[in-house]
Amino acid sequence: MPAVSMTVNGKAVTGDVEARTLLVEFLRENLRLTGTHVGCDTSQCGACVVHIDGIAAKSCTTLALQCEGAKIVTIEGLAEPNGPLHPMQEAFREHHGLQCGFCTPGMIMAALDIVRRRGNDLDEHTIREQLDGNICRCTGYHNIVKAIAAGAKAMAKGGARQAAE
Amino acid sequence: MSATGIGAAVRRKEDLRFITGRGQYTDDVIRPRETRAVFVRSPHAHAKIKNIDTSAAKTMPGVIAVLTGAELANDKIGNLICGWMIHSKDGTPMKMAPHPALAVGKVNHQGDAVTVVIAETQVQGRDAAEKVKVDYEPLPAVTDPAKAKSGPQIHDLASKNTIYEWSLGDAKAVDAAFSSAKHVTKLDIVNNRLVPNAIEPRAALAEYDAGMDQLTLWNTTQNPHVSRLVIAAFVGMAPEHKLRVIAPDVGGGFGSKIFIYPEEVVCLWAARKVNRPVKWTADRSESFVTDAHGRDHVTHAELALDANGKILAMRVKTIANLGAYMSTFSSSVPTYLYATLLSGQYDIPQIYCEVDAVYTNTVPVDAYRGAGRPEATFVVERLVEVAARQMGIDPADLRKRNFVKSFPHQTPVIMAYDAGDYNASLKKALELADVKGFSKRKREAARHGKLRGLGYSTYIEACGIAPSQAVGSLGCGVGLWGAPKCASTRPAAWKCLRERMPTGRDTRQLFRNLFQSGLAFRSRMSPSCMAIPTKCSSEWAPTARAPVRSACRRW
Numbered sequence: 001m002p003a004v005s006m007t008v009n010g011k012a013v014t015g016d017v018e019a020r021t022l023l024v025e026f027l028r029e030n031l032r033l034t035g036t037h038v039g040c041d042t043s044q045c046g047a048c049v050v051h052i053d054g055i056a057a058k059s060c061t062t063l064a065l066q067c068e069g070a071k072i073v074t075i076e077g078l079a080e081p082n083g084p085l086h087p088m089q090e091a092f093r094e095h096h097g098l099q100c101g102f103c104t105p106g107m108i109m110a111a112l113d114i115v116r117r118r119g120n121d122l123d124e125h126t127i128r129e130q131l132d133g134n135i136c137r138c139t140g141y142h143n144i145v146k147a148i149a150a151g152a153k154a155m156a157k158g159g160a161r162q163a164a165e
Numbered sequence: 166m167s168a169t170g171i172g173a174a175v176r177r178k179e180d181l182r183f184i185t186g187r188g189q190y191t192d193d194v195i196r197p198r199e200t201r202a203v204f205v206r207s208p209h210a211h212a213k214i215k216n217i218d219t220s221a222a223k224t225m226p227g228v229i230a231v232l233t234g235a236e237l238a239n240d241k242i243g244n245l246i247c248g249w250m251i252h253s254k255d256g257t258p259m260k261m262a263p264h265p266a267l268a269v270g271k272v273n274h275q276g277d278a279v280t281v282v283i284a285e286t287q288v289q290g291r292d293a294a295e296k297v298k299v300d301y302e303p304l305p306a307v308t309d310p311a312k313a314k315s316g317p318q319i320h321d322l323a324s325k326n327t328i329y330e331w332s333l334g335d336a337k338a339v340d341a342a343f344s345s346a347k348h349v350t351k352l353d354i355v356n357n358r359l360v361p362n363a364i365e366p367r368a369a370l371a372e373y374d375a376g377m378d379q380l381t382l383w384n385t386t387q388n389p390h391v392s393r394l395v396i397a398a399f400v401g402m403a404p405e406h407k408l409r410v411i412a413p414d415v416g417g418g419f420g421s422k423i424f425i426y427p428e429e430v431v432c433l434w435a436a437r438k439v440n441r442p443v444k445w446t447a448d449r450s451e452s453f454v455t456d457a458h459g460r461d462h463v464t465h466a467e468l469a470l471d472a473n474g475k476i477l478a479m480r481v482k483t484i485a486n487l488g489a490y491m492s493t494f495s496s497s498v499p500t501y502l503y504a505t506l507l508s509g510q511y512d513i514p515q516i517y518c519e520v521d522a523v524y525t526n527t528v529p530v531d532a533y534r535g536a537g538r539p540e541a542t543f544v545v546e547r548l549v550e551v552a553a554r555q556m557g558i559d560p561a562d563l564r565k566r567n568f569v570k571s572f573p574h575q576t577p578v579i580m581a582y583d584a585g586d587y588n589a590s591l592k593k594a595l596e597l598a599d600v601k602g603f604s605k606r607k608r609e610a611a612r613h614g615k616l617r618g619l620g621y622s623t624y625i626e627a628c629g630i631a632p633s634q635a636v637g638s639l640g641c642g643v644g645l646w647g648a649p650k651c652a653s654t655r656p657a658a659w660k661c662l663r664e665r666m667p668t669g670r671d672t673r674q675l676f677r678n679l680f681q682s683g684l685a686f687r688s689r690m691s692p693s694c695m696a697i698p699t700k701c702s703s704e705w706a707p708t709a710r711a712p713v714r715s716a717c718r719r720w
Contacts (some may be wrong), residue, residue: 018288025287034193035186037416039364040449048366075186089184093176101183102190102365102416137364137417 006067008033009077024048024059026067028072035075035105039135046134049106049113050074053125056113058133075105078112087158088112091151094146099138110134111148120156122149178416180204184579188414190384191368192446200229201434203290205280205297206454207272210526211317214270215545217280218298225296227289229439232281232431234267234707242266242434243401245425246458247491248391251329251500251522259329262524263319264490266400266427266434272301273319273489275528276454278427283435283443306526311463312484313523319489328487329496333504333639334577336518342478342515346469356540358461358486361533365416366447367456378714380408384429385415387422395425395493396460402433406619420532421456424493428455459533461486462499462540468548474558474568478515481507481544485522488529495531496522501636502537502627508576509545510587510623511567516577538626546622560621561595580627587623 001016009117015030022036027033027050039047041060048060051073088108090098098104114122114130127145136144182188219231245264252258268277280297284290307316307326314325343349363385370383380403386392389410397405415422428445438444447455463484469477485499504518553563568587575581599606603619610617630636 042449045364079185092184093180098180098183100415100417101188104183105186108184135364137362
């Protein structure tokens, strides 16, 4: 089996994978980083979104070998285990942007990518449009949209620790 | 925050683990020496299984076992069951066909599980599953509930594919009311089938401890206690005290994770057989053909009214499609949960409802989001709306004329309404929707080439329907329950140890909210135990203390 090396949440990791091993399988099964979820395995639901070299990507349709040498950030990499939450995580908690929590890691990772691309002052229309690759089945999107708008603003204010990239 | 806590924003205890990626859903649980289960499923809606050849699959890399329905039967693993008995009008019990966890001899819907591969990894399991050769002889199939009775017979014990022909209400009184009616509205309504599609696919992880002869199942379940009961007492997997069912975090269910499914039975059985933990996680395609679906009613409904638009009676005939097998609570949805709410918010003197439940070659149907109650509302509200239009009465006005106005109110379909003010709700809705300004908005929309419509619907819901006197009167005696684990740390303080409850609600949070709001409640839990977070001890309302203490003593 070929070996693959990458940096995940700031740590260098190496693993033997099959050519067909998906990035999400490598993260969940090899590295035991189970915060990244698989909802649809077809790129539609966005529960598997991680950052590859700073850009949001769906890890359920990315091969692990494609990420050779890449810097990966997952939901576990946004805040230190006992440190303060990332402003976007805090905003999701404050605005009740989740119920069952399964889509939440993907939502937060996608939200950070929206901020990267569209800035910190996001209107509702922009957020809704940009979130079309992420599905929530519990509550609808109202509070998620509110959380992203507030999280984006908080990132600007707080000198925003960006994701560990 | 208000003095009672009601309406106050509450920061949820569970959010921290979810927003940091530290939630633990079934597929996140990893056990030492864990194996993977991959199912071979029927591509046909209806077919005879002439032969299953697993020899090539067994030689594939990483394969530990390839198991079939015949072996399951040899090991005396029983069928899945539907737990709610319904009797037909003629007194005969519902026709519950055998539902083996792996098909034997015949498949009855696309996705029916035929064989399972147990392998070291998921991909090895998938590779091997592709090598299982199943020789099918396709049979004619029926999928439309309206055609089920004349379709090919699916199960030997259910002639005309009929599970039951049930009724509720007084047919003669309804006939009499219709004969004196000034106006009768007749409608044919289809309430289409739905796929629940929780974002977390179903999963099961089973582990067998040979030393203790103990089985443990981690499962995407909304009710682990019913799961343990059914798998132990009915499927016969193990005595109840030898089976523990754990519901970790659950990523949505909407009803579809209430039921006991073939996959968890197979994982438990296989874990004991291979003496290693066995995990199965559905992919999305599998979810579509194995998660119980919702709705699927075909209905003819009639409403009788007098000249003033007062409703005199309602007559409903529904064919309910329960799919290829009877899922755990399927029988109750179009009966207990449907017909009993056909009165809606209206004072309807007489109602007669007939429900024919049928088998078809489709994925089983069970409770989904509202379960029977939205189906009832759809029937009632369509009837009232169409009657209003036919009689030239304003739809809101016809509703007002027929609302229940004095309480308590006994409906003809067993439910007693204790309180309500439906006029007030409608009045507020009309104001909020600015109904007076609607025609202006409609004209404005038309100028832009748009169509603008206005619709009404009222709704009444019966929550936590069992156990209750109401459904007890129909012969139902079961309910759902939970068992949070609690411990005494000092005489006046109890700490909740078991905190999780499926679908994103935390038991500790629930109790905290209850006690902050000062609500008294009686314990109906089994084992009889309630738990209160220690922090809330000073806020307990006096009325709440006694039952909690007595419940804890029982525990």
